[in-house]
Amino acid sequence: MRILIIEDEQKAANYLKKGLTENGFSVDIANDGEDGLHLAMTESYDLIILDVMLPVKGGWAIIEELRAAGNDVPVIFLSARDAVHDRVHGLELGADDYLVKPYAFSELLARIRIILRRHPLQQSELLRMADLELDMVRHKARRAGQSLDLTAKEFQLLTLMLRRRSEVLSRTTISEQVWGINFDSDTNVVDVAIRRLRKKVDDPFTLKLIHTIRGVGYVIDEEAS
């Protein structure tokens, strides 16, 4: 999977490249709009990460020219501008996503994976990981054959984590997806919810599935990261 990063801030470009390379992508960097557009037109990428404010040629212009040339490679915008109309403008120009700085790297990774995912999320009736099973039809959770007594929200939370297994989910994502809450509370609501879920899902068993990535979020995985 090849990703092109068009970003003039050297530090940002470097850590993005490092993080993405470690996650199995091959990454090219362009430091200004002109080079970026040239690379995007001549090479073939699976995804472009594009800064809005760029020297020589801005992000808006690059995506316009790309789309005008019939190139519909997926584009994720990164911007320090979080006005609603900026976001809307980016999506209208044909971007697939729009992230506001500062963003969590795990969040970017998750969105890249969603865009590049060729197959839809597991919509099966049974979600499995190790000896944990979620029966989506009966809304029942079992681990090692024992039934787990989960509340509705806990079941929803566990479903979310299993469907996006190996992805670190930020507290913001969890709040949005499970409770429909769209602001960052300074209260540790998500931490408490995860702690309670662990009590039921992990504490009675030796193999721990739910892992904390401190400062980033939570992930469900068979091996500790």
Place this chain on the structure above:
Amino acid sequence: MSSTKKRPDRPRAISLTARLVGFYFVATLLILLCTNWFQFKRLSKDLDYEDNDFLVERIVNLRDIIARHPDALKDQMPANKPGQQSHHLVRIQDAEGRTLLQSHGIETIPVDLFPPAVTSSEKIGRGVKYRAGKKKHYLLNAAWAGRNDDPHYRLVQVALDITEDDALMSKYLIRTASSVVIGLVLAAVLGVIIAHRGLRPLKEMADKLSGITEADLHQRTRMVGSPRELEELAVALDAMLERLEESFGRLSEFSANLAHELRTPINNLRGEAEVALSRARSEDEYRRIIESAIEEYERLSRMVVDILFLARPDRSYQPELIDVRAEVERLADYYGNVADEDNTVIVIEGEGEACVDPHLFQRAVGNLISNALHYTKKFGEIRVMLRPLSDGGLELIIEDDGMGVDPAELPRVFDRFYRSPQARQVYNQGSGLGLAIVRSIMSLHGGTVSMASAPGKGTAVTLGFPPPRPGCRAHECAPAAQEV
């Protein structure tokens, strides 16, 4: 901001001074013209009367003589020596029009120029003016003189030289005109002086204002002895200055607080990083340091989001009609686990709807519930009460039975970055922006927010939502937890 004294360019407006002077000028012109014209007319009439009376008197006199001593008539002819006032000339004719006697000079005035003569039984009319050559002006009159039973015995024609009168009148006219002109010039000069003096307080005020920068907003424009007409303006300007001073004060306090709040996490980050680099560490230690750094970044990011929100709360404002109870239940559900940990219950009473931006509503009420959770006792109760108001609005009250707020702190709790000392002891992770955000969200919705508290007994925050505007509709797909 520099305080230049340069006035901005604008279309040439007529200055107040010019206007006032113009008014003075026109008024003075009218007054002077009227009075002088009246005087002039009066004088010329008076002269006219005098001349006419003189002629009538002369005619009557001559009639008398013709009636009684016609022989003495010759002696009655005016001698008209030079330098004598009221030159007059006489001509006597008989009924057939033969001239019997005439004084020197009257031969130049034709007989038929004189007004028709009247008999002694009729009243003698007014004379007729006649302009002869050589700039000579005469007033002419005529009458029949009777003798015995013949009313048409002799025709008496008298001419009065009124050249001097006319010269006097034109001199008078010139004098009057020049006095009018001088009066007008004086009026204009005085007008300028008066207007300048009258408008001086205005200029003083302008000078004073043009010198005010943000550094001396404490100045006021009202002066002792400024005229009453300017009082209103001065009061309004002073009120504006006061408001500006207050907001500048808040702004600088806000900047100071902001700097302080930013300093703390940046200081932590820097200190930890420097200590970490001062010698080799184990992998675990590095990991812990980076984790701690990420927490600080989170704090910074949240602060930036909040500050941007406070700077422009209306950026994402999209109101719709919502079921307030359902939205509060969602929040209670969200905070339920945390409340549970402290054995606190969240109770919701009543229901209602309001026209709000759902995300902002969530944020405001979420902040208040989160505060209540931080500051309430264990085994406590948080009550959210919804009360529809008579005007169609809605009151939302969030009550806790926690530590309460010191009455002295109440006025400041909604200020940005303000955290009371007691609150810091209980929970020191807050940014101090929560209530400021609640306040700005409420004012964005045209609502109100107030806090009542009894220390040790609990706190109640009341949000007042105005009645929904007509045309405020519910969104088709309310924000709900999506299945992933």
